[in-house]
Amino acid sequence: MSLLHLLILTPLTFAVAIALAPASRARTIATIGCLVPIGPMLVALFNFDYSRGDLLQFAANIDWIPQMGLSLGVGVDSVSLLLIALTILLGPICVIGSYSAIQDNHKVFYGWLTGLQAAMVGVFAATDLVGFYISFEFTLLPLYVLINLFGSSNRKRAATKFFLYTFTGSIIALAGLVYVVLHHRGIEGAWTFDIPTLASTAMKMSAGEQALVLLALMLGFAVKVPLFPVHTWLPLAHTEAPTAGSVILAGVLLKLGTYGIYRFVLGFVPEAVIAYAPLIAVLSIVGIIYAGLICWVQKDVKKLVAYSSVSHLGFCVLGLVALNNIGLTGSVLYMINHGLSTGALFLCIGMVYERFHTRSMDELGGLAGTMPIWSSFMVFFVMASVGLPGLNGFVSEFMCIIGTFQSSPAWVLEGRAGAAGGSLGPWFAFAAGFGVIVAAMYLLYMTGRVIWGTPKHPHGHGNGHEDGHGHTPPSDLNTREIGLLSVLAVGCLVLGLYPTPVIEAIEPSVERTLAPYQDLLEARAQALMLTEGEG
């Protein structure tokens, strides 16, 4: 049993314990259950060999049905490790952040929330397709329950839509994965579900097969990301979900999609990726601007931030299809950064919602005067989200844009330093760059409405002390809330000012992912050069 098994089993055990223990203990058990994995996580972080971040470390295998090649293998490269770290970090924040929001039904809420942790770690840790897919699908159920039972008014519809939409997506992805397995069986004559082995044979598929697999996988993972135009479940799910659900959803669950693209699409079908990269990039850019503009006309703060995720994740996917080191590294960094800053924004919004029972910008206003501590945090996280240099969002956004900029055969033709080919280029970067402007527009629009302006007193009650006119100013953040937000704020600041160690950790994994692309891209650039010469 490896550290990773421990990281999966600990939350699972605690989830079972919550189910068995009396409801009054649920909260305490969940808190312990989310804090305990931090220990093994730190051990893993300190013992990981970052110079070989491309290798699967802490690997372990539990044979299941050896005849079928079925096993439950775990192991992490640097990218999986960092995403697991993000998951483990957000766990206690979600649990502790729900103390005041969740009044009853503790058992169900904390049980599923803790169980969800196990599933998410499982997705990132699995080195074998069956383990991956089981975990991947299992993440749906807890969130379905959380939204369905603990969400806002329209929660039933949101939960059903979330479940069915993403489930349909993952079934299609499964079709693609099954095809890869069958293909391997066809060539090698043996069953295996080991992801690295499958990757090496999948690359040998014909262009047509690769395109087929790419479409299936992309359809599945794009829904999860979500990429335009399969994004409409997200704003609904986010808006209706309880705060902890939104934090987990934005923080980790969306990253399952980008992680899937990184691991399976990029890892399995390079030829098809090169062919379809411009299409995926166009969808990403359309999503960045389209969703950004939609944010700008929202009245519900939470919906605004939800749509902003669609816009932001567009950068993330764009960086992936840039197919060069900077783009991919930036994209992986983006997954972490978005988890921190958007998770924090949802947390902030949840705190206001608890106090006012509204998220409407028409009813909120001037909170800088009434809740200065909350407002300071909110401005901070808004700026992290806007991509202010010095905070985390900038580094990854910049790298995604520069990666896109660099990803053009023209640079190879001109013999530019570090040019690796690719199918995007300056115009793609320029178009995506408008997303940076739009982000400022909608986030500052929200800040202007909610934080600045004349103080408004919505019908809510300031933590219960109502004087009959609803005029009691709400209390500002308490120590627990300040603590939670501070953890995330420190994360944003550290990753903004000193991202180099993380970048260097990601690089080996990215290099290995990109290795099969080098020759393909080079050959493609050569071909282009020939055409250019003839023309």
Next chain:
Amino acid sequence: MTMFAGTLPTLLAAADGPFIATGSAPQWVALMPGLPLLGAALCVLFACLNVKSKLPGYATVALLAGGFVTALAAFLQGPDGYGVATIFRWIHASIGADADASITANFGFYMDGLSMLWMLFVTGLATVIGLYSTEYVASDKGLGYCRFFFAFNLFVFSMASLVMADNLLLLFLGWEGVGLCSYLLIGYFYKKPEAVAAAKKAFIINRIGDLGLLMAIGATFVVFGTLEFRPLFEMIAQGVDGKGQAIGHTWVVVVIPLLLTAGAFGKSAQLFFYVWLPDAMEGPTPVSALIHAATMVTAGVYLIARMFPLYAADDAMVALTVVAWCGAITAFWAATIEFAQYDIKRIMGYSTISQLGFMFAGLGLLGTTGAVFHVFTHAFFKATLFLCCGAVMHGFGGQLSLRRLSGVMWMKGFGITGVCMFIGCLSLSGVPFTAGFFSKDMILAQAFATPDEMIGGATFIGLLLLLTATMTAYYTFRVFFRVFVGPRHFEPGEDDHGHDDGLGHDAHAHHHHNPTEEEEGDALHTGFHPHAPGWAMNGAMVLLAVGTILVASLYFVNKKEDHGWAGTMVRHSTAAYPSPGLAHGKDKPAATTVEPLPLGAPAPEHGQAGKPHAKAGTFLGQDPFKIMYYVSAVLGLIGILAAAWFHAPKGAWGLGIGNRELPSKVRMDAVAARFGPIPKWAENKWYVDELYHAIIVKPLLVLSHVFHAFDKLVIDGLVDLVGALPRWLGTLLRPSQSGVLHGYATGMVAGSAVLIVLVVLVAMWS
């Protein structure tokens, strides 16, 4: 980039080319951004401790003064201290194809004449204006006070990072950082809708320009393989890119500079972008003085001066011509608007836009020394003017209209304000022997010295700038003659800008929330007493006014060798350029130019060192740098006389020709009436804001709503339709079991099947 390291000739102080600081600067230069950063942290601490005294303000001033002393110490080292000081590695990412190739951006500082000159006035003015602010926002003591000084400190940190950065990415950090602080400080009176809107507008318009800068950074990285200044400028000086290919006559020297220019114009409020700056006057006046007059808005000038070798590498000088024209047109355009403005702070705001236009014109006309010197002098006199306007505003309940104020200088306690204002006005108008006179002259003369063959239309630009200089003298003294001299009269504004927790001078909107405010409001209208500036504000104004007088003398420092102190500084920077008619070292032997290039290195193809310059132009057959003193003096005098005739009171302070007796009745009224609606149009800023709103904001808003509806109805509608289809099918096939989830499940299977068939079809087709 590595292939050239070591083989490069040392370009130390080459008289005709850019100076590349190759040494290392002392680590303690990091105190310049470091101390304000500490100040910002302290302010957060003070806020947490709920400090209600002026402590945050005084702590800020002390730390900023420390920054200024550091700047002075660095300056006194002279060129020996120029070089790079690396503090820590910020971003480092490999770019793959080559093992060594990487994108590197350190927290590293590049010290040369240009950054030194900027840091001197940034830290100096920040200290003085910080002192002024301790009193200006005093009635806000507590959280608001901490918030103000937090942003103030963070601004100085960001500005220092911008100016001292040794790479484009750290420069961008500072660039965005000053934008953030500007946002926070414009919106300081956050309960006032105008202030919030202005803050947002400033940030977003800046972001549009920033996209240009970001693209320029991307292109620079792709072409040169580095973002760090030293290797970058070494390559540019050689005229080559990262792979050793010549960059002259390629898109590189046209596109990158134009993209940089977009960024510069956004930050420095030039053509097409300028609309945010007048609105930014909603911020507290010390903020307007420091950020929106003296320092931040000059960042665009700094950027172009810093990257000047890249601009000048283009033989056709396309980007520089664009800069020159846009600068001159902005200068003139803003001046026309000022003619019809009545808010003295807005007048100063437009005046800043106009003066920045002069600076850009100077850069575009190849006169880097003049442009940089004008940045320096302008920082002093414009900050003085703003602080004086602020004292008036502070004293008269936020009153800013020049129709409602008169003879302020003669009122008790406002004498110092008036005298300082007078000094500032003289300098802005370019009256002989003032700082503004010398710096503006250098730009004006350069316009005529630079031949039209180098910068297309340079002569016309010169004439436009001369006209604008005359207009500047007029509008400057229009304010002075109306507000500061003449019969004593005032109508107090609606609030006191100081008394505030984010309320601003918009007290009327919130009276019902705050009964004490209402009482104060009554007091304002019944027995209002002007609130004269105290020692901190007076002290700051005097310091700056004295500074304004003293900086004029810098023109005579090293006059022979370098055309003034600014010339010496510029000569030791990347902005060094042999301006036509002003070439550094034109009387010097050729030995001071660039050493011969090493064998095998490509010959420089750009307009830098070694290239014979086109013959300098003349003004009426004279050396423009000599005759311009007289021309501009006369034109400035005409402007002042016109202002006196139209606006000044009777008597000596009206130069004997004024006839104003009331605050709001002047000769100009009759003249303006003859122009029909034109003055009204100018007062409404030529409706540019409305135009932008109509052609950009409105359509975008409509589009956003369309997208929103489309998302809900079409995209999500299709999803729901697909979801409903199987239910419908299920009902059709097995009516008895048509549960919702059943239907969905059937649908999912059916849908997946359809999609997989589609996938197969696509696969076969491809």
